[in-house]
Amino acid sequence: MSEGVPQSRGWRERVDSVSVDWWATLVAGVITALAVADVLPKIPW
């Protein structure tokens, strides 16, 4: 049996255990960081 399987399962479990609140904060945080660095392209509405 490959040793990679339990490792990848552990990684997936970790990813799955991150709540939607943190995912939303993380993604929004990256977008905000791009805006702070003034590299976020113009978003039209």
Place this chain on the structure above:
Amino acid sequence: MSTTRIEPEETLDEPTFTSSQPLEYVPGILLLIVVGLLGKYAQIWWNALAKHEHWRVPDIEYVLWAIVIGLLITNTVGLHRIFRPGVQTYEFWLKAGIVVLGARFVLGDVAKLGGLSLLQILVDMAVAGTIIIVAARAFGLPGKLGSLLAIGTSICGVSAIVAAKGAIRARNSEVGYAIAAILALGAVALFVLPPLGHAIGLTDREFGLWAGLAVDNTAETTATGYLFSDHAGKIAVLVKSTRNALIGFVVLGFALYWAARGQADEIAPGAKAKAEFIWHKFPKFVLGFLAVSAIATAGWLTKGQTANLANVSKWAFLLTFAGVGLNTDIRQIARTGWRPLLVAVIGLTVVASVSLGIVLLTSRVFHWGVGA
């Protein structure tokens, strides 16, 4: 008797991410985008048609178009299971949109409005929560279903109900009833409150406060606020986030109540365990919102980038509104039965009336926060 421990699989939220295969989200997210865009352009087309035909018709906001198109799809042709994982991500878009919206608030305003709304929320919760529990008893509903409806109606809709589920050891059927009732009322509030707000002559700020206090589910609160105006939408999001931040305290209160009656797991003794319980239930995206607001307050964003972030937030909300419509199955709600719905209708009426009274009293009689 066992004590309540924080289980890793017990999360605050609805199952937003239902698949571990990223590709399975693609069809549903594409559907959210299509419905959202249809809603956005339907507003433009509708206004252009009315102008061309010289009709005198109300301007129907993209928020309403997106929700109605989503509702029509789900309740006519139905939502194929291939779309479900992606469509259920609407809570993610909502929370990401709220975090980014922090750029439109400086921390001083957040503290001022948050503090004012906190006081209003506490009064609203105490009055409305009590009436709902009494109404639930009067209609012979089980005590825990009454607690779930009180938590859902006075605090934070579905998230609060899910958060309370494990803590008060409620049955799945009771949770299902309470969620269906709260979702049905969210839909009702969405269509009723904005025209009512215009009829009463509320300002954007007053309506935002009212929507933030009265509408139970964050997605519906956001939609109700934005249906009135952009400014009302922003205020509604801030007030609702303050309300959401109280989830842990309210759920802890109900958990202690049911544990004292031997009908729920006891909370581990000590302040540390209770603080852990509250932290576990705390909606973490509120911290993200405050962090982005702090960045805006520090002046790290140019005017152009602040406007950019506001547009990102609007796009995220557009996907949320599409998701609200696509996730509302009227037949499923109708199957709930009339009793929980009646108690929830009483709840909505009570919460809406009490919160409107509080908003008008504080803004027009006491002049609190006017001009904030």
